[in-house]
Amino acid sequence: MNIQEATYTYTVRLGDNALILGHRLSELCSKGPILEEDLALTNISLDMIGRTQALLKYAADIEMLGKTEDDLAYRRPENHYHNFLMTEQPNGDFAHTIARQLYISVFEFLFYSELEKSKDATLAAIASKTIKEIKYHMQHAVDWTLRLGDGTPESHKRMQKAVNDLWMYTGEFFEMDNLDTFLLHQHISVDVVPLKAEWNKYIKTALNDATLNMPEDTFMQTGSKKGIHTENLGHILSEMQYLQRAYPDAKW
Amino acid sequence: MVIENQNIEKVYNLISGIPDPEIPVITIQDLGILRDVKFLNGEYVVTITPTYTACPAMGMIEDQIKEILFSNGIKNVKVELTYSPTWTTDWISQEAKVKLKNYGIAPPNHSSCNKLFNSVEMVVCPRCNSKHTELISRFGSTACKALYKCNDCKETFDLFKCH
Numbered sequence: 001m002n003i004q005e006a007t008y009t010y011t012v013r014l015g016d017n018a019l020i021l022g023h024r025l026s027e028l029c030s031k032g033p034i035l036e037e038d039l040a041l042t043n044i045s046l047d048m049i050g051r052t053q054a055l056l057k058y059a060a061d062i063e064m065l066g067k068t069e070d071d072l073a074y075r076r077p078e079n080h081y082h083n084f085l086m087t088e089q090p091n092g093d094f095a096h097t098i099a100r101q102l103y104i105s106v107f108e109f110l111f112y113s114e115l116e117k118s119k120d121a122t123l124a125a126i127a128s129k130t131i132k133e134i135k136y137h138m139q140h141a142v143d144w145t146l147r148l149g150d151g152t153p154e155s156h157k158r159m160q161k162a163v164n165d166l167w168m169y170t171g172e173f174f175e176m177d178n179l180d181t182f183l184l185h186q187h188i189s190v191d192v193v194p195l196k197a198e199w200n201k202y203i204k205t206a207l208n209d210a211t212l213n214m215p216e217d218t219f220m221q222t223g224s225k226k227g228i229h230t231e232n233l234g235h236i237l238s239e240m241q242y243l244q245r246a247y248p249d250a251k252w
Numbered sequence: 253m254v255i256e257n258q259n260i261e262k263v264y265n266l267i268s269g270i271p272d273p274e275i276p277v278i279t280i281q282d283l284g285i286l287r288d289v290k291f292l293n294g295e296y297v298v299t300i301t302p303t304y305t306a307c308p309a310m311g312m313i314e315d316q317i318k319e320i321l322f323s324n325g326i327k328n329v330k331v332e333l334t335y336s337p338t339w340t341t342d343w344i345s346q347e348a349k350v351k352l353k354n355y356g357i358a359p360p361n362h363s364s365c366n367k368l369f370n371s372v373e374m375v376v377c378p379r380c381n382s383k384h385t386e387l388i389s390r391f392g393s394t395a396c397k398a399l400y401k402c403n404d405c406k407e408t409f410d411l412f413k414c415h
Contacts, residue, residue: 036389036399043391050306054335125336129305132338132415140390 003186006179007120008062009082010189012072013225014123015055016083019073020233021104022048023240024091033094040140041097047133054126074244078234079227086169088232092162095148095155099162101141106202107173108134110195119187142206149210156211163207164215171220173199179225259326263296264289266324267317273309274394277355280313284343287334295328296321301339303415304395341415352412353378358400360414375411377402 025045032038056069086104091097112134115127148159174196176184183189204214223229243250267289268281280286280300288299298317302310314331321329341360344352349359358378375385382404389399397410 036391039389039393039399040391043395046306046308046395047304048306050302050304054305121336125334125338126305128338129302129335133305136390136413 001179001182003183003188004062006183007123007188008059009179010183011055011059011062011123013082015052015059015069015072016081017087017104018048018055019052020081020083020236021087021100022046022052023236024087024089025097028091028097037094044101044137044140047130047137051126051130051133054129058122058126070244074241078229078237081227081229081233081237082224083229083233084169084172084224085221085230086166086172088230088236089166089169090232092165093158094144095158095162096165098141098144098148099159099166101137102145102163102206103166103170103173103203105134105138105141106206107170107195107199109138110198110202111173111190111192114190114195118189123188145206145212146210149207149212159210160212163212167215168218168221172222172224175222175225177225260289260291260296263298263321263326266320266326267298270313270316270320273312273316275352275355275357277351278344278348282345282348282351284339285313295330296326298329298331299334300331301334303339305335307395339415341412344412356409357397358409358411360412362414373414375400377405377407378409379407380405 022045025041025048028038028041029045030038032041052073053069056072060067060069060072084104086100089096089100109131112127112131116124116131118124118127145159148155150156151159174192176191176193180189180192184191207214221230264286268279268286270280270286272278272280272283272285275283283303285300285303286298287301288297290297290299300310300313300317310333317331318329321327342362344360352359356378358375361373374383375387376383377385377400380402382402384403385400386403387398388401388408392399392410396413396415398413399408400411401408
């Protein structure tokens with residue numbers, strides 16, 4: 001493993017998280033529960049796609065094979081994708097969308113705050129840029145968690161179910177593989193293990209404020225760093241990559 | 253050397269007046285999008301930075317920079333995008349904030365506004381100057397705006413979010 005190859009993979013992993021969640025949120029365009037939420041979810045989606053562009057462009061630059069960010073987004077098969085399983089989970093009802101946003105945005109807030117200190121200047125610059133947007137996403141998710149959890153009996157029940165259902169996909173956030181550790185020694189990657197306690201604290205506060213219970217510990221799903229996914233990713237890619245597969249090299 | 257420096261100033265002056273595609277009353281210089289003009293290895297390098305990572309106007313701004321310079325006979329132009337230092341609404345000049353307000357957009361307060369959970373931000377209605385305003389939606393018509401309403405004049409308006 002050399003630094004260049006490892007940084008490429010590391011950057012692709014981060015880009016994939018933003019791309020797949022961005023795509024999931026874009027599915028809600030014109031389907032938001034209210035007009036303001038339609039705007040909010042698609043704005044967050046747009047931030048994610050912007051972050052994807054920055055990260056995958058950088059990955060393509062590191063790879064030096066003359067590819068673009070679009071090549072990486074549209075021409076990789078499922079098992080070359082490294083997004084967290086959480087990001088590919090269906091939007092479900094609004095409670096599931098919000099629970100997914102809560103878990104991910106709190107993690108991203110902690111993660112990108114650390115990545116700002118990376119010795120890799122480009123990753124650090126993208127982190128500084130994106131962290132401002134993440135704070136806004138996090139505030140949105142925490143607000144809605146409160147509103148749904150401490151809302152009507154129906155919204156409370158659904159929000160509790162959503163945080164329980166998605167809990168098993170949160171373990172992956174805090175895994176380190178050989179590549180992460182290798183880059184940590186180069187002061188490029190983030191040590192995610194210590195972030196877990198702080199993440200738990202934020203989530204616990206948000207759920208408590210919303211009169212919701214912390215989910216019970218369960219078996220944690222894993223696999224994305226090895227390219228193993230839930231069945232959802234294939235469906236996402238078949239839609240997202242349709243045009244580029246049907247009309248390779250199409251330009252407009 | 254002297255000639256080159258003069259040309260850098262000329263290039264800067266030609267492009268600094270380009271209006272923002274989404275808020276045409278202020279320029280890319282007012283907003284702080286235009287960061288730098290340099291002359292390197294025989295070409296003019298114009299550095300711009302996006303307001304938000306996914307700002308859809310960046311491509312258009314790049315095209316406009318090239319168009320203006322090309323039509324003034326300056327063809328050796330490269331436009332570069334930078335993320336660092338990170339754009340902030342603190343770079344928006346006082347004059348530009350007045351222009352925003354006159355256009356009907358409440359200008360951003362001065363930083364450091366980017367704290368977590370700063371929902372008690374005071375927003376003044378750009379139409380009637382009332383402080384009696386209320387947030388409708390954190391997200392508005394573009395990434396950089398939020399939607400507010402005034403409880404006195406009853407008008408809705410955009411807030412240019414502090415960033």
